[in-house]
Amino acid sequence: MNSKKKILLVDDDPAFREINRMVLETSGYEVEEADSKPAALEKIRSTTFDLVILDLMMEERDSGFQLAYALRQEEATRTLPILMLTSAEEKTGFSFDVAQDREWMKVDDYAAKPLKPAELIARVEKMLQKGKT
């Protein structure tokens, strides 16, 4: 890895941001945080990220979807890999089955919270690998 990959962590829960930041930083990634959809959009417009990790439910129950949708609409971020995290499978009515919801969710991967450090790193690595080819 010649230059550090940059990841944006979007979650309204400071505890999760802190935990995931430590996990990612230990694995050699550069991490920035945002606690809401507008804050995330602002950061993405001013900085180039390699990956976005997104919580589904923030200020609204589908803030994560809204943000993902907004990113897909913009030319600059159309292919930016998005990992969607959530602890609310049943609540949203989404099955979190890629085949079923992918169209809708417009994200590259999804995972249920909480995610073990090793698994988070594995997913992030895999997504960044895919982005390269």
Next chain:
Amino acid sequence: MNQEGGKAKILVVDDEEIIRIGCSRILEDQNMWVEEAANGRIGWEKIQASPDYDLVLLDLMMPEMGGLEVLDEIQRIDSKIVTIMITGFATIETAVDAMRKGAYDYLPKPFSPDELRAKINRGLEKRRLTMEAEQLREERDRNLLQLSKEKSRTLTLINCMSEGIIATNRAGQIVLINPAACNMMRLSCERALGATVKGLLENPDLEQHIAEMLETVQRTAIMTRKEFTTSDKRVLQSNTSPIVDDQGETLGTITALLDITEDKKIEQMKSDFIRLVSHELKAPIGAIEGYLNLIIEGLTAGDSKKEREIIIRSRDKAENLLLLINDLLDMSRAERKISKTMTPTDISAVLKETVEFYRNEAKSKSLSFGLELPEPLPPVLANQDDLGRLFSNLISNAIKYTPEKGSVQVSVRQAEGQLMVEITDTGIGLSEEDLQKIFGEFFRAKNAVQRKISGTGLGLSICKRIIEDHNGYIQVESKLDVGSRFRVILPVHKLNVN
């Protein structure tokens, strides 16, 4: 009837003693009860005295009162008494006349014992049949009356039921529908009665359901339950059974309808709430797990200061979880109304105690913290624990959301049978948008979250429940960055209301 269980009762009316004695002897030999009368008048008197004779043997030609006269009287009081006329040769025409008048038969003199026995037995047979027919008729009338009473009772019962009832015949036509069913299906009962189910109910599910039941060939009782939603979004539950005769033939159907819209709503609310609670419980536990994983997997790289920080965070999350669980328990306590004892309570004592409890906390933030209490105050009918919980929540909130050197004031006013408790702070306030939502479960104001002020999002919804339990209400005025005023209004307990 005397014939049954006892002897047949016979009256012999003849002015010739020899005939009376002869008849008596022959009939008594037949195990009959025989009485005699020496002329028409005596005979008539006997019949009047005890009109339970089965048969009267009546001579036509008698002094004082003739046979025909007696016959007329017998016919008048009880035509079921069988009368056999005794006649001489010369009076056969009169005998025929007597039969027209209602006599059963006649016996020409002289007659043999056999002839007498034959006529009497036939007469008694006639009497028995008449009595039996009479009894059957009475029984039938009684049954019909009972049936119609029963029918009207059942109909009243069905019409009073809050469940809807629809009965159809084999052709699927409605033969009975009660007002509840008409109401549920939004039908006019007059229009529905006799109409075919198909196309009438505006509900294909139920129509098909009934049609299926009509087609079932089954001896055993079956019932199928379905739920369907009406066009105006009510949820009805239908229980349909075929009516089957003893040959297994379907005669029609009965459908009972239940409006379960409210149940469904409550069910939905309950499961929404459970989902919400699970989410709220899962978040801090997930955070604790995440923190611990950082240490376990060596991501802190042995930095003991960092590790300590993480452990403290975990403990804070655990504390928060405990608070949340306590709030949940408070909430369920606020809902259990039955076991709650309401007593006339002095609100000033509760307020003094609560304010005292939070004095140190207010002092540590250098808040101006005061209680203004005009005494004496009339009591309110309340559960003391609930009232304590209510003011604790409101006062601790005010302190929590008010920055250092601010002010939290508690005051009470009395007006028109009501007590008004006001908790006014110079805190961070609420946006107009958030103000609408603060009593909802797990709602946290945006500015509170931004400032990292911890809370469960249940406090105010507990307050609201408690206040409503006490027939009161709560008002809030608030301005962002200026402060909030919560006003609790409770009715004064009226003593000796008669």
